[in-house]
Amino acid sequence: MLRFTRHYVSTVGHKEFRLLPDFQLKCGLEIHTQLNTRNKLFSRSTNDPFDSYNAPNYHTSFFDVALPGTLPKLNYEAILYATRLAVALNSEVSSCSQFDRKHYFYGDQPLGYQITQHYNPFSKGGFIELTKALDGIHQERLHIDILQLQIEQDTGKSIYKETDQTSLIDLNRSNVPLIEMVTLPNFSDLKQIHSFIKKYQNLVRHLGISTGDLETGAMRVDVNMSVNDFCRVELKNLPNTSSIMRAVEFEYKRQVDIIRSGDAAKLLKYSETRGWNGSQTVKLRSKETTIDYRYMPDPELPCITLSAEAVKGVKESLPILPDKILHRLMASPYDLSLKDAKILAINANGHDQQYNQGELLNFYIETFAQYTALVGSSFNAKLPTNWIIHELLGNLNKLEFPLSSALIALPPSNFAELLNLIHAKKISSASAKLLLFHILEAAKRSDVVEPVNLQELIANFELDAIQEVDPEELRNICLQIISEVNSPKLLEGIASGKKKGPLKYLVGQGMRLSQGRIKPQLFEDTFKQLLGVEW
Numbered sequence: 001m002l003r004f005t006r007h008y009v010s011t012v013g014h015k016e017f018r019l020l021p022d023f024q025l026k027c028g029l030e031i032h033t034q035l036n037t038r039n040k041l042f043s044r045s046t047n048d049p050f051d052s053y054n055a056p057n058y059h060t061s062f063f064d065v066a067l068p069g070t071l072p073k074l075n076y077e078a079i080l081y082a083t084r085l086a087v088a089l090n091s092e093v094s095s096c097s098q099f100d101r102k103h104y105f106y107g108d109q110p111l112g113y114q115i116t117q118h119y120n121p122f123s124k125g126g127f128i129e130l131t132k133a134l135d136g137i138h139q140e141r142l143h144i145d146i147l148q149l150q151i152e153q154d155t156g157k158s159i160y161k162e163t164d165q166t167s168l169i170d171l172n173r174s175n176v177p178l179i180e181m182v183t184l185p186n187f188s189d190l191k192q193i194h195s196f197i198k199k200y201q202n203l204v205r206h207l208g209i210s211t212g213d214l215e216t217g218a219m220r221v222d223v224n225m226s227v228n229d230f231c232r233v234e235l236k237n238l239p240n241t242s243s244i245m246r247a248v249e250f251e252y253k254r255q256v257d258i259i260r261s262g263d264a265a266k267l268l269k270y271s272e273t274r275g276w277n278g279s280q281t282v283k284l285r286s287k288e289t290t291i292d293y294r295y296m297p298d299p300e301l302p303c304i305t306l307s308a309e310a311v312k313g314v315k316e317s318l319p320i321l322p323d324k325i326l327h328r329l330m331a332s333p334y335d336l337s338l339k340d341a342k343i344l345a346i347n348a349n350g351h352d353q354q355y356n357q358g359e360l361l362n363f364y365i366e367t368f369a370q371y372t373a374l375v376g377s378s379f380n381a382k383l384p385t386n387w388i389i390h391e392l393l394g395n396l397n398k399l400e401f402p403l404s405s406a407l408i409a410l411p412p413s414n415f416a417e418l419l420n421l422i423h424a425k426k427i428s429s430a431s432a433k434l435l436l437f438h439i440l441e442a443a444k445r446s447d448v449v450e451p452v453n454l455q456e457l458i459a460n461f462e463l464d465a466i467q468e469v470d471p472e473e474l475r476n477i478c479l480q481i482i483s484e485v486n487s488p489k490l491l492e493g494i495a496s497g498k499k500k501g502p503l504k505y506l507v508g509q510g511m512r513l514s515q516g517r518i519k520p521q522l523f524e525d526t527f528k529q530l531l532g533v534e535w
């Protein structure tokens with residue numbers, strides 16, 4: 001009889017996945033992140049590892065292709081980026097970290113060794129905090145401890161051609177700066193792993209040090225996992241979050257089955273490295289056959305000496321970190337939901353949408369301040385949220401128009417004025433939508449964009465809400481719509497309540513005829529009265 005825990009329930013795939021209480025999962029992550037510095041780690045060639053499709057081996061220098069006699073020259077930008085990350089993770093930067101050579105032979109590694117940090121890493125310790133409130137883990141809070149950060153070079157790429165049994169080598173990626181971050185084995189369920197990966201990915205994007213994309217390989221996650229303290233298995237080559245989660249589920253079940261069958265002492269005796277073929281984990285190599293990398297300090301690279309003041313300077317220049325922003329946005333006066341706060345604070349896909357996160361957040365905060373200054377204590381926090389997060393961003397995406405340009409037409413003071421007009425019901429919500437769209441579309445078409453004059457536009461388009469609606473006029477508009485519809489069946493359906501939906505259609509017609517200046521509720525009430533609706 002199996003007992004299930006409530007640790008983690010996954011609906012990935014068809015079958016539900018659960019951890020079993022008698023089989024304890026222990027897991028640690030190693031995450032490699034490519035830094036988006038301008039140049040490579042030890043050469044001046046441009047750092048553009050994804051340009052291979054157009055020009056293989058283009059972004060290379062003599063050092064990247066390992067011509068004899070060339071020497072590595074450290075790129076300080078990579079050190080700055082690594083320091084930013086270390087400080088954000090509360091990891092202690094070593095005052096003198098060193099580079100080592102890890103020797104192995106491979107076609108895409110022409111030096112014959114990879115320069116990494118083995119004996120004396122860049123920083124040690126640190127943590128990421130996961131919480132139930134922000135990250136959705138099952139525990140209230142959990143610290144995932146970081147063992148260390150090490151700086152290393154990426155390798156080139158081998159492309160295998162099955163057809164003529166050849167390998168192509170592309171060295172555009174060779175010598176791209178990487179940071180390997182290693183956690184302690186603090187994870188005990190899948191939700192924690194998932195949340196951590198998202199949080200770390202978001203952090204490197206927020207710090208502006210990497211695109212953090214798993215799909216391009218800019219971020220690569222290796223998962224080390226063991227069950228009931230048997231040997232750890234390391235899962236590598238996991239292309240995206242869903243593969244990571246599915247591979248962990250599969251591997252957990254595989255190890256549980258081995259333990260149940262009584263073969264664990266034999267089959268889980270040595271740690272091994274496994275890959276993911278899309279449906280199962282497959283053995284790549286066992287640690288019995290580990291290569292001796294003959295690590296040795298690189299004699300051509302002196303240690304990186306960083307003073308405490310330099311580290312302090314970087315710490316002081318860091319942007320406010322995402323958790324802190326989320327907490328602020330979810331508290332008074334903003335009172336945003338977690339979902340909306342994340343839209344403002346977190347760049348979900350790493351690419352520039354029509355805005356960058358800092359720009360959007362500043363716009364929101366500034367507009368909010370100006371709006372509350374205009375309306376005083378009766379402000380409605382939902383107005384800026386809805387109009388910025390939903391209306392404005394929706395329109396920018398639809399029009400493919402960047403926020404930076406939209407801001408010229410609609411700086412925070414103008415947007416706050418628009419909110420104020422909506423707040424005071426001087427303009428109906430339907431009219432405001434039309435107006436906003438019009439302003440953005442006109443700004444997109446125009447070469448010279450300047451702040452709009454809202455009052456003038458509202459007057460020109462006659463968008464002022466009709467404050468006092470003449471009941472007779474309202475009745476007449478409704479009667480006209482009813483006669484135009486000319487469908488007794490539809491009207492009877494509405495009246496009897498059998499088909500309520502078409503009432504919305506009638507109201508929509510009213511909004512159209514009045515160009516959004518009469519409130520939908522007034523139309524609805526009048527139609528109900530005229531049709532004798534009792535529901």
Ligand SMILES: Nc1ncnc2c1ncn2[C@@H]1O[C@H](COP(=O)(O)OP(=O)(O)OP(=O)(O)O)[C@@H](O)[C@H]1O
Binds near residue numbers: 182186225226230231
């Ligand atoms: N018993 C265990 N169960 C699961 N994970 C473990 C266990 N012991 C250690 N780990 C995890 O294994 C990882 C070890 O990574 P580390 O980079 O130190 O060594 P490595 O995997 O041997 O080296 P390489 O960088 O060459 O892959 C860490 O993330 C650690 O948390």
Ligand SMILES: [Mg+2]
Binds near residue numbers: 030180182
């Ligand atoms: Mg490692």
Ligand SMILES: [Mg+2]
Binds near residue numbers: 030222234
């Ligand atoms: Mg490893």
